Amino acid sequence: MEAHIIEWLNLSVRWIHMITGIAWIGASFYFIFLENNLNRRHRLRPELAGNLWAIHGGGFYYLEKYKLAPKPLPEHLHWFKWEAYFTWISGVVLLGIVYYYNASLYMIDSAVAEISAPVAIALGIFTMLLGWLIYDLLCKSALARKQWLFALIGFALVTASAYGLSQILSARAAYIHIGAMLGTIMAANVFFVIIPAQKAMVKAATLGEEYNPEIGQNALTRSIHNNYLTLPVLFIMISNHFPSTFGNTNSWLVLAGLILVGAGVRHWFNLRGQGKKNFWLLPAAVLLMLSLVYLTRPIMPTIDPAASNAAVISDAEAMEMLNIHCQSCHSATPTSSIFTVAPKGLALDTLSQAKANASLIKAQTVNTKVMPLGNSTQMQDSQRQLLGAWLDRLNTSTAGQ
Numbered sequence: 001m002e003a004h005i006i007e008w009l010n011l012s013v014r015w016i017h018m019i020t021g022i023a024w025i026g027a028s029f030y031f032i033f034l035e036n037n038l039n040r041r042h043r044l045r046p047e048l049a050g051n052l053w054a055i056h057g058g059g060f061y062y063l064e065k066y067k068l069a070p071k072p073l074p075e076h077l078h079w080f081k082w083e084a085y086f087t088w089i090s091g092v093v094l095l096g097i098v099y100y101y102n103a104s105l106y107m108i109d110s111a112v113a114e115i116s117a118p119v120a121i122a123l124g125i126f127t128m129l130l131g132w133l134i135y136d137l138l139c140k141s142a143l144a145r146k147q148w149l150f151a152l153i154g155f156a157l158v159t160a161s162a163y164g165l166s167q168i169l170s171a172r173a174a175y176i177h178i179g180a181m182l183g184t185i186m187a188a189n190v191f192f193v194i195i196p197a198q199k200a201m202v203k204a205a206t207l208g209e210e211y212n213p214e215i216g217q218n219a220l221t222r223s224i225h226n227n228y229l230t231l232p233v234l235f236i237m238i239s240n241h242f243p244s245t246f247g248n249t250n251s252w253l254v255l256a257g258l259i260l261v262g263a264g265v266r267h268w269f270n271l272r273g274q275g276k277k278n279f280w281l282l283p284a285a286v287l288l289m290l291s292l293v294y295l296t297r298p299i300m301p302t303i304d305p306a307a308s309n310a311a312v313i314s315d316a317e318a319m320e321m322l323n324i325h326c327q328s329c330h331s332a333t334p335t336s337s338i339f340t341v342a343p344k345g346l347a348l349d350t351l352s353q354a355k356a357n358a359s360l361i362k363a364q365t366v367n368t369k370v371m372p373l374g375n376s377t378q379m380q381d382s383q384r385q386l387l388g389a390w391l392d393r394l395n396t397s398t399a400g401q
């Protein structure tokens, strides 16, 4: 019953997280689009910075951006902040439901480090907090004015964090906590910098005072940082579906590559929006993706099924292996106290079920060591190789049929 309730909690919070995340990032993309596409020259009233006509959903829209606060201030001013706050809050709750609640399985991999669940959880939370503190300090330092150097150092620090976490936490927990750290930076930018800056602007306008333009500039910088983080964070949030990324021996390097691709593509969009043509960014991103495909190729030495038949286990032996290492969770009747229903609906009780899921099993157990979860059953590399050879032979024998 408990597992059932947790599943529905997971479902509800994940749903909310997605909805608020889409609303937040959608608004962020939309305002960057506006900024880039405002008409800034043609027949503008002097108080305007720009305007824009658009058609959407069967209607014409007309929008104006003011250089300074309008006088008088409008009665109804729309703010965009709850999307950000609720995305962060739901994200942290989800982290709790999925990772902290079953920390010994999701956060810890004894092959990586023998740590206790509270230590793993504390490290996760510490990463999010420290990430924000360091980032915020860097933003307030002279470095913030040197955009490219800032980006470079920021990227190096994120990569170093990914490396550090991958040496202590389970691979999937390391990934998600880099995502959580970047997401925390984004939400904290909204909460601690952007919204307070806007409040100061509104207050000054209400009192008829001048405000320091640096406040607005500062908020814009943070907003731009958030914009570059969106694509990398979005990937990390779905990375769990791709064992060849977080399950790679150099998972941190793969993540660094994907972050570069995400930020690079975002940069291409931003340049394009500003009417600047760029020819190399997209091809470079594609090239980097291809090198990641190569870097993450399966490397577990497999046994050639044709060459050494003796080394290939029988169907019964393979099923025995799945029984020992998988069926506590992946079964119609799991014995695990945590998973009372087979995770992802994947049951491996029968030979035909194992055959039908051969490539999935290979991806998670042989090409990477993502399964068994947290290597809770202590599956050895030699066993993985044998299972891999057996799975390969399944492939060749089906191909021959």
Ligand code: HEC
Binding pocket: 105, 240, 241, 322, 325, 326, 327, 328, 329, 330, 336, 339, 343, 344, 346, 360, 361, 364, 365, 371, 372, 373, 376, 377, 379
């Ligand atoms: C302690 C429980 C547990 C054990 C033992 C376990 N798994 Fe899993 N498995 C899970 C969970 C939980 C997931 C879902 C992970 C996620 O949310 O990404 C999963 C996901 C999978 C998937 C991905 C399914 C899909 O549709 O994406 C495969 C394949 C898989 N496991 C194979 C195995 C194999 C093979 C073994 C044994 C060698 C094994 N697992 C042992 C808990 C377990």
